[in-house]
Amino acid sequence: MSVTLDAIDRHILRVLQRDGRISNVELAREVGLSPSPCLRRVRLLEEAGIIDRYVAVLDPAKVGAGLTVFARVWFKTQDAEVTLRFAEAVRRFPEVMECYLTTGECDAVLRIVTADLHSYWRFQADHLTRIPSVLSVKTDVPMETLKRSCELPLR
Amino acid sequence: MSVTLDAIDRHILRVLQRDGRISNVELAREVGLSPSPCLRRVRLLEEAGIIDRYVAVLDPAKVGAGLTVFARVWFKTQDAEVTLRFAEAVRRFPEVMECYLTTGECDAVLRIVTADLHSYWRFQADHLTRIPSVLSVKTDVPMETLKRSCELPLR
DNA sequence: GATGCTTCGCAATCTCATTGCGTGAGCTTT
DNA sequence: AAAGCTCACGCAATGAGATTGCGAAGCATC
Numbered sequence: 390m391s392v393t394l395d396a397i398d399r400h401i402l403r404v405l406q407r408d409g410r411i412s413n414v415e416l417a418r419e420v421g422l423s424p425s426p427c428l429r430r431v432r433l434l435e436e437a438g439i440i441d442r443y444v445a446v447l448d449p450a451k452v453g454a455g456l457t458v459f460a461r462v463w464f465k466t467q468d469a470e471v472t473l474r475f476a477e478a479v480r481r482f483p484e485v486m487e488c489y490l491t492t493g494e495c496d497a498v499l500r501i502v503t504a505d506l507h508s509y510w511r512f513q514a515d516h517l518t519r520i521p522s523v524l525s526v527k528t529d530v531p532m533e534t535l536k537r538s539c540e541l542p543l544r
Numbered sequence: 545m546s547v548t549l550d551a552i553d554r555h556i557l558r559v560l561q562r563d564g565r566i567s568n569v570e571l572a573r574e575v576g577l578s579p580s581p582c583l584r585r586v587r588l589l590e591e592a593g594i595i596d597r598y599v600a601v602l603d604p605a606k607v608g609a610g611l612t613v614f615a616r617v618w619f620k621t622q623d624a625e626v627t628l629r630f631a632e633a634v635r636r637f638p639e640v641m642e643c644y645l646t647t648g649e650c651d652a653v654l655r656i657v658t659a660d661l662h663s664y665w666r667f668q669a670d671h672l673t674r675i676p677s678v679l680s681v682k683t684d685v686p687m688e689t690l691k692r693s694c695e696l697p698l699r
Numbered sequence: 700g701a702t703g704c705t706t707c708g709c710a711a712t713c714t715c716a717t718t719g720c721g722t723g724a725g726c727t728t729t
Numbered sequence: 730a731a732a733g734c735t736c737a738c739g740c741a742a743t744g745a746g747a748t749t750g751c752g753a754a755g756c757a758t759c
Binding site: 423 | 737738739
């Protein structure tokens with residue numbers, strides 16, 4: 390199912406990326422439609438998978454997830470089996486927010502979220518380095534987060 | 545305003561992180577409350593800033609943002625002025641999804657989202673390298689994204 | 700054991716989501 | 730150019746859910 394996005398669709402998506410719980414009545418007003426065609430467009434965007442889902446965004450610091458650590462991972466070997474096992478393991482840990490497979494310097498980069506450094510080291514020792522695929526881990530702790538956005542650019 | 549999260553609050557947050565548009569009636573059923581105290585808890589979590597906001601999550605590939613590139617940035621100098629200017633510039637670009645200031649190898653790491661490699665190079669040439677603070681940029685293109693989650697771990 | 704505090708559930712009201720239907724604009728065909 | 734077709738719009742009715750006030754129950758304190 391292919392949907393070509395017109396200006397109104399993009400306007401809807403921009404608004405919903407900022408406020409996913411806006412009422413349809415207000416959304417319609419913002420994009421210059423009446424409620425029913427507006428809701429119809431939203432439903433089409435959902436069915437087309439363009440809107441994947443709606444989520445609540447929590448304040449990391451207030452739920453004990455204030456620290457972001459990047460972990461660069463080296464694998465023991467470079468085969469499909471090892472990669473698959475690693476992917477499965479990584480999916481289980483809620484602390485792992487993002488995981489990318491890379492070429493070059495290391496084999497994978499993880500963004501890991503914990504309460505503080507102590508929690509992180511415990512996570513690394515107890516879980517990360519115990520994944521059978523993992524040979525070694527190096528960590529980077531950013532001093533400051535300048536930006537973290539969920540809003541994809543449209544056009 | 546400090547709110548201590550009990551088991552029900554964490555349950556609510558877990559559900560809302562998965563489905564930010566669940567009706568209050570169904571949310572109440574899932575966490576084992578009646579609708580009114582459930583809604584009251586949600587409102588308190590919002591007012592306390594624990595729930596920061598609600599957003600629609602789009603499919604990057606379907607809105608022309610299929611490529612993730614990590615850009616490591618080196619600054620010309622290391623003072624507050626340069627950092628501040630850089631932060632302001634970075635905030636303006638919707639393509640920059642995340643930006644971290646780091647120590648060690650480079651000065652900043654950016655996660656940048658574009659449609660494809662061609663769009664990325666254009667963005668880098670036209671915008672990124674033209675930020676006055678920026679001395680040089682090196683890019684890392686992950687082969688594969690194994691995980692990208694919005695859900696913070698609770699407890 | 701009484702009092703105060705907190706959080707619950709119930710009920711009433713009101714807003715909003717949802718669906719069906721008629722209308723008009725734009726495009727194709729003849 | 731007119732007729733026909735399609736698509737998206739707005740309106741209206743209905744039903745579901747959000748929201749608020751109020752009384753009751755649990756728990757701690759004194």
